[in-house]
Amino acid sequence: MALRIGCAAAPGRAQDNKTGSWRVYMPVVDMEKCILCGTCILLCPETAVSDNDGQILFDLDFCKGCGVCAKECPADAISMIQEEK
Amino acid sequence: MLQIMEGSHAVAEAAKLCRPEVVSAYPITPQTHIVERLADFVADGDLDAEYICVESELSALSVCLGSSAAGSRVYSATSSQGLMLMAEVVFNVAGMRQPIIMSIANRALGAPLSIWNDQQDSISLRDAGWFHLYGEDVQEMTDQHFIAYKAAEQHDVLLPGFVCFDGFILSHTYEPVDIPTQEEIDAFLPPYVPYNKLDAKAPLSMGMYATPDYYMEFRYETDAALQRAGDAISKAGKEFGEMFGRDYSTHTESYRMDDADVAFVALGSICGTVKDAIDEMRADGIKAGLVKIRTYRPFPAKELAQALAGVSKVAVLEKNISLGSAMKGAVGPEVKDALTGTGIDVYSYVTGLGGRDIRKKDIRAIAALAEKGEGNMFYGLRTEVL
Numbered sequence: 001m002a003l004r005i006g007c008a009a010a011p012g013r014a015q016d017n018k019t020g021s022w023r024v025y026m027p028v029v030d031m032e033k034c035i036l037c038g039t040c041i042l043l044c045p046e047t048a049v050s051d052n053d054g055q056i057l058f059d060l061d062f063c064k065g066c067g068v069c070a071k072e073c074p075a076d077a078i079s080m081i082q083e084e085k
Numbered sequence: 086m087l088q089i090m091e092g093s094h095a096v097a098e099a100a101k102l103c104r105p106e107v108v109s110a111y112p113i114t115p116q117t118h119i120v121e122r123l124a125d126f127v128a129d130g131d132l133d134a135e136y137i138c139v140e141s142e143l144s145a146l147s148v149c150l151g152s153s154a155a156g157s158r159v160y161s162a163t164s165s166q167g168l169m170l171m172a173e174v175v176f177n178v179a180g181m182r183q184p185i186i187m188s189i190a191n192r193a194l195g196a197p198l199s200i201w202n203d204q205q206d207s208i209s210l211r212d213a214g215w216f217h218l219y220g221e222d223v224q225e226m227t228d229q230h231f232i233a234y235k236a237a238e239q240h241d242v243l244l245p246g247f248v249c250f251d252g253f254i255l256s257h258t259y260e261p262v263d264i265p266t267q268e269e270i271d272a273f274l275p276p277y278v279p280y281n282k283l284d285a286k287a288p289l290s291m292g293m294y295a296t297p298d299y300y301m302e303f304r305y306e307t308d309a310a311l312q313r314a315g316d317a318i319s320k321a322g323k324e325f326g327e328m329f330g331r332d333y334s335t336h337t338e339s340y341r342m343d344d345a346d347v348a349f350v351a352l353g354s355i356c357g358t359v360k361d362a363i364d365e366m367r368a369d370g371i372k373a374g375l376v377k378i379r380t381y382r383p384f385p386a387k388e389l390a391q392a393l394a395g396v397s398k399v400a401v402l403e404k405n406i407s408l409g410s411a412m413k414g415a416v417g418p419e420v421k422d423a424l425t426g427t428g429i430d431v432y433s434y435v436t437g438l439g440g441r442d443i444r445k446k447d448i449r450a451i452a453a454l455a456e457k458g459e460g461n462m463f464y465g466l467r468t469e470v471l
Contacts, residue, residue: 005243006182007303008281008291021298
């Protein structure tokens with residue numbers, strides 16, 4: 001994307017602003033433990049968690065690594081792993 | 086036409102001739118006469134502009150920023166504490182790439198309170214992304230306004246600029262000054278064509294937030310544009326010289342530098358005193374010269390290095406202090422950097438702060454200190470009151 005002079009932007013969607021680069025820790029789910037309750041999907045402030053045919057997926061373009069999903073998972077199925085970029 | 090005119094009024098005339106569509110400024114000593122005169126122009130119908138009265142300098146530059154973003158040519162002026170109150174917006178204007186021109190009648194910063202001249206105000210904001218021009222006399226500072234607008238509005242530049250001149254020493258001094266006609270300036274400075282502008286039919290936001298993935302690149306681009314501003318200032322200065330006979334194609338001006346052994350580097354009105362002191366020193370066999378910096382941002386390092394080649398000592402006269410720094414002044418380290426590897430000794434001399442007079446004898450004394458290798462110091466301290 002070429003930068004627009006003066007950081008000017010036309011109206012758009014928040015989805016144009018990917019927030020994944022803010023992340024230090026990334027969530028990793030253990031599907032052996034996951035009970036598919038949907039708490040992580042409900043609580044994610046970036047709507048970066050989804051359920052795809054019984055598989056929990058994290059959209060790393062948007063996940064900020066806040067860890068709310070891991071903290072609130074009733075089955076303790078999500079770990080926050082430090083990633084190197 | 087050549088007229089005897091107060092510096093501030095000459096600046097106001099220059100601003101008027103540039104046909105700003107919006108003027109917003111808050112009066113502060115020693116800039117007050119400029120905006121008073123501009124208000125008169127608007128009230129009398131001599132300038133077709135919106136003169137927007139505000140309650141502070143922060144508001145003044147905010148109004149200017151909004152007006153510029155809406156596509157207008159904009160002018161403001163301030164000094165000292167006023168510029169400090171604007172500081173937040175000063176950085177935003179550059180980041181949003183709005184080519185606002187603002188006159189700075191240089192004045193000391195408090196505390197202690199001082200209305201007198203030094204260059205601390207503008208130099209303190211040297212990193213904001215505005216280009217800086219410094220005038221030696223009323224004619225030069227008047228002409229620099231035309232050049233500033235022309236350079237700022239180039240689409241490969243689109244950056245704001247300060248036109249700085251020493252408060253009282255220049256702003257309140259009457260000198261003969263050649264004020265161009267409106268027709269001449271219209272031929273030199275075409276109407277402003279904005280690159281981005283606020284338009285309800287094509288909505289746009291400026292200065293949006295940039296994530297860590299993008300912010301550095303925006304800063305890089307602003308720096309690159311400021312480097313290009315140097316070329317644009319030089320080109321506009323050359324064109325101005327061809328039209329009006331006063332050439333500003335270079336960012337520095339050399340005075341008796343041909344065989345100089347000790348060179349002064351300075352900005353602004355002090356250069357006139359230095360030139361007279363150099364004439365006296367030359368008569369006494371002292372090989373002194375001056376390199377005056379007209380464009381301080383972008384810093385003309387290559388031009389300075391060429392101008393100073395061959396000297397043994399450089400004395401940078403600093404009407405500012407970078408408190409807590411090793412060299413004391415803000416300009417000296419950059420001059421020293423420009424001369425890296427040449428073996429030339431560079432010293433800063435903080436002098437003339439808060440309006441203290443700088444006389445020819447002081448210039449001679451500073452040259453003697455530089456010859457002895459004594460520098461990076463306050464010059465002219467009254468030790469009896471310390």
